[in-house]
Amino acid sequence: MISLDYFLVPAGLFVLGIYHIWLFITVLHNPIRTVIGLNAYTREQWVFSLMTDPLKNGVLIVQTLRNNIMASTLLSTAAITLCSVIVVFVSSESSFDSTVSVNSVYYNYTPSLSSIKYLCIMLCFLVAFLCNIQSTRYYAHVSFLGTVPTWKDKTGFIDYVAATLNRGYYFWALGLRAFYLSVPLFLWVFGPIPMFVSCCVMAVVLYFLDTTSIFAQLVHSHLNEEEAKTDDVEAISQSLSNSGRENFQLRDPLLTRSG
Template sequence: MEEERLDFVLVPLGLFLMGIYHLWLFFTIRSHPRKTVIGLNAQSRHQWVSSMMSDPLKNGVLAVQTIRNNIMASTLLATTAITLSSLIGVFVSSFSNSGDKVSASVIVYGNKSPTLSAIKYFSILLCFLVAFLCNVQSIRYYAHVSFLVTVPTWKDRKDSMEYVGRNLNRGSFFWSLGLRAFYFSFPLFLWIFGPIPMFVCSFIMAFVLYFLDTTTTITRKLHSHSFKEDQRNNSVEAAGNLV
């Protein structure tokens, strides 16, 4: 294969591989959520909200502290993303102002396409901007849930608990998307050194994300036992209240 054509073959293949994997992950979350870490954690968060809101006066401090930790994690990722975006913008603008072309060093075979340098840096910048926006939205939902989870008047109201659980899951989903944008920036960053490292990184990243996103049978059984015990405790408490 001609050296200058590697960018037009390996890079689309790497992006296609990552896209196919995330498309499979999306449909798996929708159809079989318990087979994925994202779906299983969403059910656990619903259970946690029900537990915290069953007695908000007693569990209010614990709930707010837990959500605060999530806000701090999202703030750290958002700060990192916007900082890296600013550095890339300053780096590209400095080369543009000096009249030099922004091109990567020729280190790996196939990296002789200086016309694609702008696309490479713009792709990395776009990943970090998406990560920043997703983490900002995550902070927004977490801050909203920190108020809702401690409302005493919502005790024993299932519809209110479901609403708080949905908002908490939305914040967690935005956090996952922001973290996923960081993962996606690794192949794009290696694209600076050529299409071959980018394709290899995309291939390895797909396998790594598969092991991180899927659950084992043992994990699903542990969560199932936890859900059953929680439902049994709720039934006992309801019977006690009736007596």
């Protein structure tokens, strides 16, 4: 049975690792195909639309960020609570082989496979706790930065606020991935076969959760085309108005002379 642990457990982690490497490359090169990239673009547009008038939309910004902070706080609390429970459980079941001699007492401790399993689960929850804490930190920064009225119509500052908001979401997503990874590690307690099967099933499920549908990609591309057309129309109308104003200034003296 230990030989299966040595083979199936690394194989299951390898499957999840390969999937997340593919997801990372896809987010970098084709973000519209993934939910992470599409949501990041949507958050940028949300920040730009609300920061055009921070005095009017400040309450909406703070309320939305408060909901995100509450979600991160809930996950971080659950993670540190589960870590404490695992520590108490492992410490109560740990056994030491002691050898008493004449002068001193020696404690020979050999960690068992079950202790290694619980340690891996605890590390997952610790990573989830730290990531959610960082997510709360970035959301708290955005709650101040997004309501500054002097940053109105300043694209560089608004880009910084949008990037800070996306960093908070990325840390929240990493914490959620740590929770997902804890499920196969929990099933590892019942054997390496359930752990390997759960890793394969989770990779398939995460693929459908992380990728966008063709309809969403078409809607996004259509919105980009409409936005480009709107910008072109505004530029053309502005150039026509400027040329019309120049023509009126040229014709006006002739009209006054003929009159």
